[in-house]
Amino acid sequence: MPRPLIEVASLYKQYETAAGPYPVLKDVSLSIDAGEFVAVMGPSGSGKSTFMNILGCLDLPTRGRYLLDGEDAAALDTDQLAHLRNRSIGFVFQGFNLLPRATLLDNVALPLLYAGVRARQRKSRALELLEQLGLGAYASRMPNAISGGQQQRVAIARALANRPGLLLADEPTGNLDTRTSREIMELFASLNAGAGITILLVTHEMDIARFARRHVHFLDGRIERDERSGVRAEVAA
Amino acid sequence: MIFEMLREAWRAMAANRLRTFLTMLGMIIGVGAVVLMLAIGQGAQFVVQQTIATMGSNLFIVQAGWTRVSGARGAAASAPTLTLGDVQAIARLSTVAAAAPLASANSQLVYGSMNWNAQVAGTTPEYFAVRSWHTVAGTVFTDADVRSAARVAVIGQTAAGALFGTENPVGKTMRIRNSPFLVIGVLESKGQSLDGRDQDDSVIIPVTTAQRQLFGNRFPDSVRFALVQGVSEEVMSQAEREMTALLRQRHRLQEGMENDFSIRNLSAIADVQAQTARVMSLMLGAIASISLLVGGIGIMNIMLVSVTERTREIGIRVAIGARRRDILMQFLLEAVIVSILGCLIGAALGVGAALGVNWIAGTAVVVTAASIVLAFSVAALIGVFFGWYPARKAAFLRPIDALRYQ
Numbered sequence A: 001m002p003r004p005l006i007e008v009a010s011l012y013k014q015y016e017t018a019a020g021p022y023p024v025l026k027d028v029s030l031s032i033d034a035g036e037f038v039a040v041m042g043p044s045g046s047g048k049s050t051f052m053n054i055l056g057c058l059d060l061p062t063r064g065r066y067l068l069d070g071e072d073a074a075a076l077d078t079d080q081l082a083h084l085r086n087r088s089i090g091f092v093f094q095g096f097n098l099l100p101r102a103t104l105l106d107n108v109a110l111p112l113l114y115a116g117v118r119a120r121q122r123k124s125r126a127l128e129l130l131e132q133l134g135l136g137a138y139a140s141r142m143p144n145a146i147s148g149g150q151q152q153r154v155a156i157a158r159a160l161a162n163r164p165g166l167l168l169a170d171e172p173t174g175n176l177d178t179r180t181s182r183e184i185m186e187l188f189a190s191l192n193a194g195a196g197i198t199i200l201l202v203t204h205e206m207d208i209a210r211f212a213r214r215h216v217h218f219l220d221g222r223i224e225r226d227e228r229s230g231v232r233a234e235v236a237a
Numbered sequence B: 001m002i003f004e005m006l007r008e009a010w011r012a013m014a015a016n017r018l019r020t021f022l023t024m025l026g027m028i029i030g031v032g033a034v035v036l037m038l039a040i041g042q043g044a045q046f047v048v049q050q051t052i053a054t055m056g057s058n059l060f061i062v063q064a065g066w067t068r069v070s071g072a073r074g075a076a077a078s079a080p081t082l083t084l085g086d087v088q089a090i091a092r093l094s095t096v097a098a099a100a101p102l103a104s105a106n107s108q109l110v111y112g113s114m115n116w117n118a119q120v121a122g123t124t125p126e127y128f129a130v131r132s133w134h135t136v137a138g139t140v141f142t143d144a145d146v147r148s149a150a151r152v153a154v155i156g157q158t159a160a161g162a163l164f165g166t167e168n169p170v171g172k173t174m175r176i177r178n179s180p181f182l183v184i185g186v187l188e189s190k191g192q193s194l195d196g197r198d199q200d201d202s203v204i205i206p207v208t209t210a211q212r213q214l215f216g217n218r219f220p221d222s223v224r225f226a227l228v229q230g231v232s233e234e235v236m237s238q239a240e241r242e243m244t245a246l247l248r249q250r251h252r253l254q255e256g257m258e259n260d261f262s263i264r265n266l267s268a269i270a271d272v273q274a275q276t277a278r279v280m281s282l283m284l285g286a287i288a289s290i291s292l293l294v295g296g297i298g299i300m301n302i303m304l305v306s307v308t309e310r311t312r313e314i315g316i317r318v319a320i321g322a323r324r325r326d327i328l329m330q331f332l333l334e335a336v337i338v339s340i341l342g343c344l345i346g347a348a349l350g351v352g353a354a355l356g357v358n359w360i361a362g363t364a365v366v367v368t369a370a371s372i373v374l375a376f377s378v379a380a381l382i383g384v385f386f387g388w389y390p391a392r393k394a395a396f397l398r399p400i401d402a403l404r405y406q
Helices: A048-055 A078-088 A104-114 A119-132 A148-160 A178-194 A231-236 B002-015 B017-055 B084-091 B126-130 B143-147 B157-164 B207-214 B236-250 B266-309 B311-319 B324-361 B369-395 B399-404
Strands: A004-017 A020-033 A037-041 A063-068 A089-092 A166-170 A198-202 A214-219 A222-228 B059-064 B096-111 B114-123 B135-138 B152-155 B173-176 B179-187 B202-206 B225-230 B261-265
Touching (some): A004 A048, A004 A198, A020 A048, A020 A198, A020 A222, A037 A048, A037 A178, A048 A063, A078 A089, A078 A104, A078 B311, A089 A148, A104 A148, A148 A166, A148 A178, A166 A178, B002 B017, B002 B324, B017 B266, B017 B369, B059 B084, B059 B236, B059 B266, B084 B096, B084 B225, B096 B157, B096 B207, B096 B236, B114 B157, B114 B207, B126 B225, B152 B157, B157 B179, B157 B202, B179 B202, B202 B207, B236 B261, B261 B266, B266 B324, B311 B324, B311 B399, B324 B369
Parallel strands (some): A037 A198, A037 A214, A166 A198, B114 B202, B152 B179
Antiparallel strands (some): A004 A063, A214 A222, B059 B225, B059 B261, B096 B173, B096 B225, B135 B179, B152 B202, B173 B179
């Protein structure tokens, strides 16, 4: 039995508002093994984005425990969290979030820069990733010179730069058309199947969620349903 | 890493050229003003120092007393109270290195078809030592010339140029108030005196010749001034006391009677002038520094706007692993680059303006490397100081807030 990559126990998160504390997550416990492909679903305000932020070490829970690969995120200082995000987690956002003034190559190389990789290796690794995703020819272009789907591929390349074990994708297809969305999802599926990268994906759409083998439904700050299925095989067929 | 950060800073600056330029303008004007003001202030200081250097060190000027005509006081040194004997007695004091009498008047000079009006001063050879004034051609006169009241003259550069043009004056005979004088030496250039007079527009002759043959003094033994050099800076006040006592004794002044002479310490006067020039230099610099400060505040202002504008970018960077110090360094570097670039341009403009002032107004300016280094390091400090707060603000943004920022 593989040891859990993500282990969340009795997670609470509340925001302080003018009207008093507002709970967003109430007693969330979840365990995800390495190599899983999980879709996190639920309506707006159900707490799924906050949950993802905590998993991504961008936010800290009010109470409860979060272990990433056995390490307690609460025990780390900001620099150690930055290091953890840099090495172990890849982020893919709905709005791509590429740096607009940097070339695609520089965008992909950015996590390597913060990891302290030397310039020559940074360049070859970033180029290798861009080529892998079919964008080698655009390396010296600016983000606004390519399409949305291509930008998301660049963002995925950037997320993969330091070979993290975990990809967190927050509605990665939210800004893309159906065909491009499908391409991006197939890319995720192949990264999961081929490289064994654990993927957590936030989405509203069932079409997108079908690519994942496990569906976690949030409702009002709690996990409402947690179902495993073999749907992926069906999709691939 | 530092190279990438420099590139990043450059990108950010290039993305908003007009704003970068306007931010820089504050520094440009500030540094330019500091460099220009320091140049002018130090120029003034330089002029004073040079004048003091040409004057000779540890000098007193002893002046004869005043005449009284029915109770009204006449001009200083109008009474014949200071004699050559007094000057010789002063020279024998242990605290006095040398003393030279000085009798001078403006006189007409003629050589060939040229004529010129210059100050003619009668004195002794000690004068040249006291003023440390040397000849560039020929020699100065001797004690023997003084004793025999020889008609020899040593001529200053300005007078020599006006009278002799390109000719060598040494060995030529010129006329002073229609008396022929043999020019035996040409003095080196001294420039302006503290009161702005051209010291080179002068002719020096033996005091005896001046008194007996040229100025037609009623009291041929008296002089109006004496130039006295103290042995050292430390004994100046003692020398002044001794001279006063000596002269009072020689003039048989009773207790309670007013001095019939006056002694002025020229070095002290010069020191005051030098001090004034220093204070002016400092004040100009201080005023200009205020514009540097304003420029720094401009940088802070724009950096704060820049941090707010790039909140999302900061969020992305933090999400993919930038540490606080990476973000801090990035923004700090940007502020420092803006201020240093502004400083370089400002320094160049300041030097240019200083040269322009020198060219147009003829004001002496001195641009020292130190003043540019000073402006440069102040600019870098201002970049760090005023960039620190915005950079810190950027570094301490919470990643989720930064990412959510639209």
